Amino acid sequence: MTVFAPDPLEPNRKLPLWYQVSQSLRASILGRAPQASLRLPTEEQLAAHYGVSVLTMRQALKELEVEGLITRHRRRGTFIAPDAASATPMRLLGSVDAVVAQQSGETTTVLDHGPARVPVPAELTEHFPGVTELVRYRRLRRDRASGEPVNWAENLLLPQVAEAITPAALERWPMTRVLRDVAGVRVGRIDNTVQARLADPRTAGLLRVPLLSPILHVTGVEYDQGGRVVDVARIHYRGDRFSFAVTVETPVGEASG
Structure with a gap:
């Protein structure tokens, strides 16, 4: 069994250092040799390898732990999860302001007459x-120019967070901005998962698509800066009204392929 050895880091000043370290280490974990050890070097050794502080390294490892790529055990060390290479999502870094800006071209209709209190789904x-x-x-969100349905969303919020929210605010702004500017939530991060599904009767009717036609289902888990989940959004997009674009920058002189 060979010792796990992560690749070196090519810093990019446009991204937080902890994020760069987590993604570099993530790539090394997923691309490791089959016979490589599952045990990672210590935080201090990894920090020295990447040329960062232990605090930065700790934040990077926390990101990988949340993703399920590694497990950490007091006094025993940090280990790669045995199934780390299976069905691992791509994680992209963006800003809350970017999310708000992308939704500004839509008009919103509140479907419920008022907020409904529901049990927490299992x-x-x-x-x-x-x-x-x-x-x-x-x-229900429609394209501002054409009036065509784009998606319909269901948001599930903590009751104490929802107290300050009004229907007028929900019709005027995306939920992320409502949470930030109306409810006073200091948004920390949003984890989005995108899945392909078939339109059920409610979705087909709202989005004006045939029953069982392909749609994209996005689950967005929104955290405050203390790490508490304040909102889970379940958004159903028409397949013909949704696109996903990613820009990847490489260090100068690095070949692509």
């Missing part, structure tokens, strides 16, 4: 420990 209990009820809003 699949979301891990995000809301100790919480029994959430506040639900449902909204």
